[in-house]
Amino acid sequence: MEAKYLNLLSEKFNSEEKVVTEIINLESILDLPKGTEHFVSDLHGEFQAFQHVLRNGSGNVRVKIRDVFKDRLTEDEISEFAALVYYPEDKLKLVKNQVGSREALNEWYKIKIHHMIELISFASSKYTRSKLRKALPKQFVYIIEELLYKSDEDTNKKPYYEKIVDKIITLGQAEKLIIGLSYTTQRLVVDHLHVVGDIYDRGPEPDKIMDTLIDYHSLDIQWGNHDVLWIGAYAGSKVCLANILRICARYDNLDIIEDAYGINLRPLLNLAEKYYEDNPAFHPKQHSEKALTEQEKLQITKIHQAIAIIQFKLESPIIKRRPYFEMEERLVLEKVDYDKQEITVYGETYPLEHTCFSTVDPEDPVKLLEEEEEVIDKLLLSLQQSEKLKRHMNFLMKKGSLYLKYNGNLLIHGCIPVDEDGNMEQMEIDGNIYEGRELLNQFENHLRKAFKDIESTDDLSTDLVWYLWTGKHSSLFGKRAMTTFERYFIKDKASHKEEKNPYYHLREDVDVCRKMLEEFNLDPEQGHIINGHTPVKEIDGENPIKADGKMIVIDGGFSKAYQKTTGIAGYTLLYNSYGMQLVAHQHFNSKKNVLLNGADALSVRRIVDEELQRKKIRDTNIGARLQEEIEMLQALMSYRYIN
Numbered sequence: 001m002e003a004k005y006l007n008l009l010s011e012k013f014n015s016e017e018k019v020v021t022e023i024i025n026l027e028s029i030l031d032l033p034k035g036t037e038h039f040v041s042d043l044h045g046e047f048q049a050f051q052h053v054l055r056n057g058s059g060n061v062r063v064k065i066r067d068v069f070k071d072r073l074t075e076d077e078i079s080e081f082a083a084l085v086y087y088p089e090d091k092l093k094l095v096k097n098q099v100g101s102r103e104a105l106n107e108w109y110k111i112k113i114h115h116m117i118e119l120i121s122f123a124s125s126k127y128t129r130s131k132l133r134k135a136l137p138k139q140f141v142y143i144i145e146e147l148l149y150k151s152d153e154d155t156n157k158k159p160y161y162e163k164i165v166d167k168i169i170t171l172g173q174a175e176k177l178i179i180g181l182s183y184t185t186q187r188l189v190v191d192h193l194h195v196v197g198d199i200y201d202r203g204p205e206p207d208k209i210m211d212t213l214i215d216y217h218s219l220d221i222q223w224g225n226h227d228v229l230w231i232g233a234y235a236g237s238k239v240c241l242a243n244i245l246r247i248c249a250r251y252d253n254l255d256i257i258e259d260a261y262g263i264n265l266r267p268l269l270n271l272a273e274k275y276y277e278d279n280p281a282f283h284p285k286q287h288s289e290k291a292l293t294e295q296e297k298l299q300i301t302k303i304h305q306a307i308a309i310i311q312f313k314l315e316s317p318i319i320k321r322r323p324y325f326e327m328e329e330r331l332v333l334e335k336v337d338y339d340k341q342e343i344t345v346y347g348e349t350y351p352l353e354h355t356c357f358s359t360v361d362p363e364d365p366v367k368l369l370e371e372e373e374e375v376i377d378k379l380l381l382s383l384q385q386s387e388k389l390k391r392h393m394n395f396l397m398k399k400g401s402l403y404l405k406y407n408g409n410l411l412i413h414g415c416i417p418v419d420e421d422g423n424m425e426q427m428e429i430d431g432n433i434y435e436g437r438e439l440l441n442q443f444e445n446h447l448r449k450a451f452k453d454i455e456s457t458d459d460l461s462t463d464l465v466w467y468l469w470t471g472k473h474s475s476l477f478g479k480r481a482m483t484t485f486e487r488y489f490i491k492d493k494a495s496h497k498e499e500k501n502p503y504y505h506l507r508e509d510v511d512v513c514r515k516m517l518e519e520f521n522l523d524p525e526q527g528h529i530i531n532g533h534t535p536v537k538e539i540d541g542e543n544p545i546k547a548d549g550k551m552i553v554i555d556g557g558f559s560k561a562y563q564k565t566t567g568i569a570g571y572t573l574l575y576n577s578y579g580m581q582l583v584a585h586q587h588f589n590s591k592k593n594v595l596l597n598g599a600d601a602l603s604v605r606r607i608v609d610e611e612l613q614r615k616k617i618r619d620t621n622i623g624a625r626l627q628e629e630i631e632m633l634q635a636l637m638s639y640r641y642i643n
């Protein structure tokens with residue numbers, strides 16, 4: 001290594017002892033078991049269900065509790081303890097109301113603190129002390145370490161520890177400590193989180209998911225098609241913006257726009273009131289928990305139509321200025337016969353119903369009315385000025401990518417576009433042809449470019465973000481075309497069908513999966529592809545583990561709207577030092593149910609892969625980085641200290 005780097009390094013490690021200590025420290029980390037990775041996808045705004053999965057570590061918290069206490073606690077007591085670890089603040093409130101006397105409460109605190117210390121001691125056994133320290137509640141680090149490193153056999157010390165706990169209780173700190181210890185436990189059971197796309201759309205609280213992720217200790221995100229739609233809107237794409245508003249109206253989630261992100265919808269509402277009436281094709285899908293008045297429903301129906309028509313109009317100029325997007329079939333407003341009220345798409349003619357074309361001029365159907373133009377411009381400005389959205393989008397960019405290679409696996413939301421023979425599909429962008437990994441890299445570069453320059457609204461990069469949402473070679477969409485127009489206005493369901501990329505049947509084949517792993521320079525023997533995006537229809541017997549375990553699809557439908565088709569409430573994947581396990585979750589009822597009845601419908605686990613030998617940090621991405629650091633330190637050692 002070059003002397004100048006070694007000199008720089010020697011500033012930090014300025015004695016032989018420091019170098020030796022660091023080498024030994026790093027070497028010992030390499031031999032620890034690998035940390036647990038937790039994979040989730042397709043959260044679709046379902047914050048309550050997501051936070052439950054996060055708090056219980058996909059059932060991992062309960063597994064650890066059972067490992068430690070199975071001979072001492074009943075199943076009910078285990079459930080009760082688990083509920084405390086998941087929702088400490090709420091559980092403490094409940095207990096205080098139930099317990100009769102101060103003495104009984106203090107006794108309860110004492111037992112729980114001891115149990116929690118025991119649990120943490122077990123759950124942290126594969127971490128270094130310094131890593132554990134970082135996970136402890138700051139104000140109690142010293143005390144907890146004292147409690148953790150006691151040895152039970154050491155009877156001399158026992159009274160001392162009893163005293164510490166008693167003192168904590170008499171000083172009124174028990175609750176704070178229990179809350180802190182609960183969050184430490186949650187944090188210890190999962191070392192790193194992967195969010196394999198689609199945080200946004202359909203569900204009511206994507207902003208709360210984003211806030212939770214921002215506070216999370218270690219994670220990465222693979223963007224989903226819905227996430228790039230939001231990124232696109234923020235990056236200046238008006239058509240992406242029209243789409244996110246349309247979806248929010250469709251799912252009765254305009255609160256996200258108005259209340260969560262502070263974007264003023266008044267101009268859109270005024271336009272909608274002026275031009276639109278009631279229309280059953282545009283009624284919002286209603287949440288069971290939120291009853292709308294007729295008046296509210298009508299208002300949303302009008303907004304829904306106004307923004308859908310703006311969306312269709314905005315698509316046309318992009319399709320025309322980017323012929324290599326090959327989307328001419330989607331020039332829908334121009335394919336309508338306005339006299340006959342019918343449309344010809346993909347060679348078929350269909351009658352139209354529920355039309356709402358009052359702002360459409362048959363002579364120039366894609367021309368925006370001045371009012372429409374004004375509305376979308378105002379909305380874009382307001383969106384780009386939302387501080388909260390800016391924070392969330394910046395975080396998505398910082399932690400996100402289109403795909404990720406991590407510990408030998410390939411994580412990607414949608415697909416790798418291929419043809420029927422499994423060959424990488426080619427796409428032209430601006431005169432150059434790309435395929436496979438190269439194509440995905442191009443998409444990502446353009447997305448980052450669009451995000452850097454939010455003032456530009458019609459440049460290639462911004463158009464490509466929209467292409468990622470809906471284009472036929474998009475690795476996130478994975479279908480040939482989006483039939484939004486048909487689904488609103490054509491009765492015949494045959495026209496609604498969205499043909500999938502051949503990837504979706506070819507991925508059942510081991511050899512195809514191997515080839516794809518190779519395309520990304522991953523070892524086909526060791527690696528897996530992990531996908532979200534397409535709901536696995538467990539109800540129809542579909543298996544999320546495909547191609548002999550090389551392919552794992554974890555979209556089981558956190559999204560309430562899709563649970564009817566999947567039959568479950570989402571999959572998550574755990575990958576610890578013993579191997580990979582897929583977890584199928586039951587429908588998440590409510591936090592209240594967990595707290596009161598310990599109902600935490602135990603998730604069903606299926607082994608994907610079992611390691612023959614327990615995997616160590618040495619075998620991971622982080623291990624490779626540590627090994628490089630060790631080599632550098634060794635070079636420093638010979639350069640400076642050994643002669």
Ligand SMILES: O=P(O)(O)OC[C@H]1O[C@](O)(COP(=O)(O)O)[C@@H](O)[C@@H]1O
Pocket residue numbers: 198225226250479482483484498533534
């Ligand atoms: O269920 P909705 O709201 O009609 O949305 C359907 C649209 O969503 C998509 O499935 C994309 O969303 P997903 O990524 O969740 O699949 C489109 O292909 C389809 O046109």
Ligand SMILES: [Mn+2]
Pocket residue numbers: 198224225226413476532533534
């Ligand atoms: Mn998706």
